[in-house]
Structure formats: structure tokens, C-alpha cells
Amino acid sequence: MFLGTAVYRAESGQSTCRYAACTAIVVVACAVGAAYSYGDGSHFTRRAWIVSFLLAVFTFGVGLAFRRRLIPRWLTWLGTISYSVYLVHPVLLAVTDGTIGRWRENKPLLELAFYAVLMPLCMLTYRYVEAPGQALGREVARRVRRPS
Template identity: 65%
Template sequence: MILAVMFLGAAVHRTGNGGADRRCVAGTAAGVLVCAVASAYRGGDGGRFTRQGWILAFLLAVFTFGAGLAARHLRVPRPLTAPGTISYLVYLVHPVLPAAADGTVGRWRHDAPALEAAFLAVLLPLCALTHRYVEVPGQAWGRRLARRVQPGSRRGGQPMW
């Protein structure tokens, strides 16, 4: 299902750029949604509550994607874009912090709201700093490199092939 959703995202992107038929992609989207819900309902390995939770989370993610797609041309205030700016870094860094804590101070037996608040108090600024000092310079370097190396050509304008 993960691959189906990923390829569906690519098809939706192509539709937005005029590269795919909207009706075909809408039908594909409906098929992927039905298959995702049906596979979770029928083949889920958890109890009823777990399957329903997964289905609800999946449908909410689809709704969020659709709302974002519908509002993609609207101007969004900068503070509301900050979570999206660091979201991939949150995805990458969030498992590292508990691993580091386990190796240094040990694992707590129970979750506590204060520990979760401390986790977020470390995670979010760390991700913002990583974005500012690693990701943004890396993107700038990539753009400079891309401008220097034109696709399909080499030094002196000779074709690459």
C-alpha cells in the first residue's frame, strides 16, 4: 500500500503539471483508497480497534493531503509553514534522540508528560538548526552545482552522449 500511495502521489503531481488525465488519476485514487481501507480491515494483524485506528489515520492523512493540494496556491503565514519546513528532519531525527538517551541516561520504565515535553523541547530546535545549517546550505550547493552542469552537455557545450 505504501508503494501504491507513493505512485499515486506521483500521478497527482503529473496531473497538476498537465502530464496525466484527471479522470484516470481520480479513478486510480479511488481504487487505492478502497484497497488501502479494505486491506487494513480484512488483513490487519491487530484487533478491531487497531484496524479502525489505522483506517482513520490513513483517511485523515488523505484528507490532509487533499486539503493541502486544494489550498496550494493560497498564501500561508510563515509561522504556519515552519512545521512543514522541518517535518522531514523530524522524521529523520526523532528516532535518534531516544536512542541517544537510552545510551546515556537509560530508559525510563514509563512515559511521562514531562519527558515527552522535554523530548519535543530538544527535537524541534535541533531540527530547526539542522534545517538552517545543513539542509539550506546543501540545497544552495546543489543549485550551484546544477547551474554549473547543464543537463545534456559537458564542458565546451559538447553533448554528453
Template identity: 60%
Template sequence: MLSAASVTAGVVLPASALSGLVGTGPLIVCASVVMGLAICCASAGSPVFRGFGSVLGGVLALVLVPFNGTVPLWEGLVILAVMFLGTAAYRAEHGQSTWRCTAGAAGLVVVCAVGSVYWSGTDTPFARRGWITGFLLAALTFALGLASRGRRVPQVLTALGTISYSVYLVHPVLLAVIDGTIGRRRQDSLVLEVAFVGALLPLCLLTHRCVEAPSQAWGRRLAARLQPPGTGR
């Protein structure tokens, strides 16, 4: 449903639509309050409060990702569709669904994602080709990883997977810094791409070790303290 909606969503709302509607400041305050409430409820001992907190956090994500992302609405919906596609693969892996249904959903997401780029008229043909190429390569990488999940993974790939979330968060910041200093070329340059990756990966390794890993450890300790007595891990 999300991938199908993305095909026509590009002409409905611009990027950061909620910020433009209510203002960035009020939106940050409102989202922070809702997120704090969701975290507190999800950490409570009552199953009712935990369920409410989980739903509230999910609703917040479903609102912010498509309606206030830095990308157009159609791209936000594609992101959500891909995320839920991972859930579909997880359910098929654990016998809660069939691989045939998952493969059909994956095909629909890919077709709608590619169609969304052309339907929305995004940027230049060069930008459209770059987006489609990146998306298809990401889908291929996921498929290869899923097919080889029972085999030994090279250590370099494991390391890249470990810092992948930091890469996801840091790379747009680094691009913004480049845009604000030397500017971004409109055509590919292998030298600049290698330099970008060479700067990005050490930076992401640093943020993983100094920010992400300590935060995860703190979260596990907090969860252990909040765990109801007599409940197994």
C-alpha cells in the same frame, strides 16, 4: 502495483534483508560506489550519461528502500507507493493525467497500506492503531494541502514545511537515543509527546540551518558551474 504488492510482502523478507544477506559493510561500500557513479553521470554534459545516472540512482533507491530499510518490506513498498502518488498528483496538476485516476490511485494506496498492517501481523494492536492513525493523518494533511494550494499559507506552517525534511531525517535518530537511554513507553503519554516535539523542532531547525540549507546552496552553485554553456536555467 507497489501498494498492492505491499499487502503480501510482509511475509516475504524481514527488515534490512540485504544487510543480513551480504553484510552491512560490503553493502555500504557497494551502495556508495553506485551512488557516486550515478551522481557523476547525472552531472555529465552528455545527455546519455545524464540519463544513465538518473536511472542508476532511481534503481538504487528502488532496491534499498524496500529491501534494506529499517522497516519491513511491506512498509518500504508503502513508502514508495506514497512517493509515486505525489508524482501522480503533480502530473494531474499539469494536465498530464486526470484527477479521477489520481484519486483512484490514492484510494488504492490507502486501502492497501491499511490492509498491509493487518496482513503482516505487525506488533501489537496498539502499534497497528498508531501506524494506521499516523498514516491516515498524513494522507489527510496532504489532501488538505493540495486542496488549499492556491491560498495563503500561515507562516508557522511554512516554517514547518521548510524543516520537514530535517524532521524526517532527525526524528528516528532522536527516538533511537531515547530508546537507548530512558527507553520507550508502550502507551501514549501526552507529556512525553510534547517534550519530544519540543526537543525535535529546535534540533531540526538547527540541522536545517547548519546542514541542509548550506548543502542546498552548495549544490546549486555546483549545478550552475556544471551547466553546459548557452543553456538557460
């Protein structure tokens, strides 16, 4: 989010592109360095955090590059529920780890089942928790705004 704010400010003329680029370098270096230095000791876990973060930065860059183009509806839907996915997936992982356990190697059928549960669950949490919360936030902000 910090990097997104820096890019937004550079695009809107509130700062420079150089500042946004420096911010990107610092954010990536700090995140990768923290994952490497303070990981839980497992090489796999460190690598997973670093790769996940770099893929997130790459996804952000692709989105930034294509932001003025038409986006497929399913991708827009995934972006809409992405915060719910971010919040719900660790809970679902904890539940599955506690009930069926974690396998040493990936099982495509179990991964498919995980996503088959995660996506509808996130759609529900978006619709009944996140969207009403956003509406409430907008209403509170509207009421708090001082008239000019």
C-alpha cells in the same frame, strides 16, 4: 511523494484527474494493507502505522485544498523543517528509549520535553545540513544542464 507527483501531473495536464484518483486509491490501499499484513504483530503498532499514514494523506488533502490561500508563517516553517523532523525524530526516540526508557502510557510533560528538544534540533539540521545540501544539489544541477 508518488501520490503528490500524480496530482501534480494531473494539474499540469500531463495526465488525467481520473489517473490521479486511481493512483490515490492504490497508494492508500497498498500502504494500509502493508501495515496491516506486515506489521510487527502488535495490534497497537499496526493501528499506529495505519492511522499515521491516513493522517498524512488527510494532511496532504487539506494542503492541496488550501494551496492557493495564505498560510500562517508557523505552518510554513513547520513544512520547511518537516523532512528534518521525519529524519531526526526516530533517532531522538531511540536515544530517549535508550536513556530514560519508554513509558507504558503517554506522559504529557515528557511529550512536551520531546518536542522542545526535537523542534530546535530539526531547525539546526535543516539550516546546517538540509539547506546546504539543497544548495549543492541546485549548483550541481545547474552545472550539469546542457545549454540549449
